[in-house]
Amino acid sequence: MDEPAYQLSRTPPTIEDYLHVRASSGLSPKSVPQGEGALAGSWCWSVVRHDGRAVAMGRVIGDGGWYFHVADMATLPEHQGRGLGRRVLTDLLAQIEEAAPEGAYVTLMADEPGRRLYASMGFVEAAPESLGMRLAR
């Protein structure tokens, strides 16, 4: 992240960049209406841009009180391994620290590529007390 070409900001990505970074980094592709909901309804964003385009991102879905869920952690493959994901997550946690009342409960669903990063930043497995579940459709 020392490269001046990478710029971190808290401005959400464009819908085009959001859909592109998700799909190109291997996360499931989403539709425009899904992306628009994500852009409008998130509690905060951290986005790294390169030449004006988003190359790494993450967001927090939250109630602003105590419940915060980190989502959409993704870095374009050609920009991975340069500290961008760590920078994004550090900034998301800083935003929670800055704006949330004390005692925030911060969760995420840890896909394999992110586990080392999350563990190194203090995340621990919720199981066996709490098993992550999703509605199967």
Ligand SMILES: CC(C)(COP(=O)(O)OP(=O)(O)OC[C@H]1O[C@@H](n2cnc3c(N)ncnc32)[C@H](O)[C@@H]1OP(=O)(O)O)[C@@H](O)C(=O)NCCC(=O)NCCS
């Ligand atoms: C997870 C992800 C966002 C990390 O982004 P990144 O910009 O490459 O992350 P960083 O360069 O900041 O690396 C952060 C940590 O990830 C780990 N890491 C980096 N490259 C790795 C690799 N090839 N394999 C496993 N862990 C790796 C390291 O622990 C690294 O910490 P370090 O800098 O102390 O070595 C990125 O791999 C990605 O977009 N993956 C595909 C999408 C995805 O699965 N997202 C997670 C959803 S839960």
